[in-house]
Amino acid sequence: MTSMPALLGMHHVTAIASDPQRNIHFYTGVLGLRLVKVTVNFDDPFSYHLYYGNEVGNPGTILTFFIWPGARRGRQGTGQIVSTSFSVPQSSLSYWVGRLIEHGVSYDGPVSRLGERVITFRDPDGLALELVGYAGTEHRAGWGGGTVPAEHAIRGLSGVMLWEEDYDQTARTLTEILGFQHIAEEENVTRYALATDAGIGIPGTRIDVRRASGFWTGKVAVGTVHHVAWRTATDETLLAWREILKAQEFNATPVMDREYFHSVYFPEPGGVLFEIATDPPGFTINETVEQLGTQLQLPPWMEDSRAEIEAALPPLSLSTMPAKEDV
Known part of the structure; x- marks a missing residue:
């Protein structure tokens, strides 16, 4: 498959939350990300879809949330993305420990994993x-206009971790179809990454796969990841990828706008x-x-229903400063 177009790294991760206001307070007020878009789930227009990222929401910095008020909590398990990592300057880990303590967020670490220092929390x-503390992340632009000083700001996505019952099939898909390379392994976790002009293994190109045979199956709902998106440059390369996926008998959707x-x-x-x-x-x-x-942004094909949609959505304050009890 020598003509295969290259994936460029992570585009975004989409997860599920229950309370839009609490979600905004945490991700802008505590983590210092920028809320770059307030819209609705295009497949469920009476619920919010919130996007966070750097100043302009560059691909590779974006974490998004479908808001499902009143929905049950999900369950982490196999067949699921069980954690999402952000990259920060290596020298900023002590700052982040202090910040999490200040806002009453329980955490573990920093601990070593695959040669890096990692802080985990929920x-x-x-x-x-x-x-994830990364010594070479300074070239990536964080959001310096929020609640976190620019020198300590989150620089974007680092990677995701999958738990898999059948590790081998996933590994073949990553390496033989999607163009990932095996770059590291530690105990039952294997790291894959996309090669880019900036190198291989850099934040925003990585996916870790944990062998979790015999573990229970995950359930996607509140507090879990819905999907991960990978970058491609143009509509033409997106169409090429769809043809590749169809040829490999993947159940690929039509192109979605x-x-x-x-x-x-x-x-x-x-x-x-x-x-x-794209x-x-x-x-x-x-x-x-x-x-x-x-402001709430709707796609052109939903504008005629704006009044009905706005009436069904809970009101939001877009303030970034959370009260302690909100986090």
């Missing part, structure tokens, strides 16, 4: 998160939902950089 819905990107979804053999998404057009197509995340 958000208010129980979503498993990590901060998500307004800020176009994408194709497919489950990998272990059941984890993957997405391939870098363009980005989040500034309907808001200026200064206005990002300040």
